[in-house]
Amino acid sequence: xxxxxxxxxxxxxxxxxxxxxxxxxxxxxxxxxxxxxxxxxxxxxxxxxxxxxxxxxxxxxxxxxxxxxxxxxxxxxxxxxxxxxxxxxxxxxxxxxxxxxxxxxxxxxxxxxxxxxxxxxxxxxxxxxxxxxxxxxxxxxxxxxxxxxxxxxxxxxxxxxxxxxxxxxxxxxxxxxxxxxxxxxxxxxxxxxxxxxxxxxxxxxxxxxxxxxxxxxxxxxxxxxxxxxxxxxxxxxxxxxxxxxxxxxxxxxxxxxxxxxxxxxxxx
Ligand code: G1P
Numbered sequence: 001x002x003x004x005x006x007x008x009x010x011x012x013x014x015x016x017x018x019x020x021x022x023x024x025x026x027x028x029x030x031x032x033x034x035x036x037x038x039x040x041x042x043x044x045x046x047x048x049x050x051x052x053x054x055x056x057x058x059x060x061x062x063x064x065x066x067x068x069x070x071x072x073x074x075x076x077x078x079x080x081x082x083x084x085x086x087x088x089x090x091x092x093x094x095x096x097x098x099x100x101x102x103x104x105x106x107x108x109x110x111x112x113x114x115x116x117x118x119x120x121x122x123x124x125x126x127x128x129x130x131x132x133x134x135x136x137x138x139x140x141x142x143x144x145x146x147x148x149x150x151x152x153x154x155x156x157x158x159x160x161x162x163x164x165x166x167x168x169x170x171x172x173x174x175x176x177x178x179x180x181x182x183x184x185x186x187x188x189x190x191x192x193x194x195x196x197x198x199x200x201x202x203x204x205x206x207x208x209x210x211x212x213x214x215x216x217x218x219x220x221x222x223x224x225x226x227x228x229x230x231x232x233x234x235x236x237x238x239x240x241x242x243x244x245x246x247x248x249x250x251x252x253x254x255x256x257x258x259x260x261x262x263x264x265x266x267x268x
Contacts, residue, residue, distance in 0.1 A: 114228025
């Protein structure tokens with residue numbers, strides 16, 4: 001089971017990422033996947049047998065939920081990263097499909113719940129700095145810096161934080177700040193040439209953070225302090241937290257979830 005297909009309440013993580021991009025006005029979607037991730041492709045396709053059954057049973061709203069959100073055919077491209085060589089390598093795999101224009105990257109396991117989708121907030125802010133690279137950032141506890149790309153920074157303008165340097169997964173002692181990159185990026189296509197020749201970095205992987213850092217002399221990098229709550233669904237506690245928080249926010253069953261949780265806490 002690809003982790004992107006794990007459900008948060010009643011939709012897989014990857015669908016949250018897709019919906020965020022779609023609401024932000026993205027029209028072409030590129031999924032960089034690997035072997036055994038066919039479930040993702042199938043999720044973004046019609047489910048004939050299921051639709052037939054739902055239609056026979058007159059389950060109209062369930063029927064709508066299986067496909068009415070699908071993007072037009074031809075707007076999704078799937079690419080395989082043959083070996084897990086890092087995030088920078090995964091992005092580089094999309095070079096020919098992206099072509100020569102700025103593009104956005106979403107890491108589906110960073111789920112961001114926000115009234116205005118995080119990527120929409122970023123696209124609006126990026127209009128002020130159209131030639132720069134940008135990523136969502138948030139403050140993290142110092143003991144967590146070794147899980148993130150960390151900015152070296154001292155300039156702030158509203159929600160924009162200009163980077164003097166970037167370092168991937170520094171130890172808490174070496175981290176230049178606690179401003180951490182979260183999985184949303186708006187990138188310039190010139191990054192592909194940098195990634196092409198990029199050596200392995202932290203964990204031996206080709207790191208996007210290293211490419212962004214080496215571009216700094218010619219291309220500014222800004223962190224964007226988004227409004228919204230981020231859940232780290234790549235870790236079990238964050239995944240469970242997202243499920244509980246989003247279930248509690250649902251009008252249709254929050255009362256029942258709340259009473260079950262209260263009962264569980266009393267028993268624990
Ligand atoms: C990736 C990036 C890292 C970033 C993080 C956000 O790391 O390499 O810079 O801070 O996503 O979630 P990963 O979590 O894939 O190890």
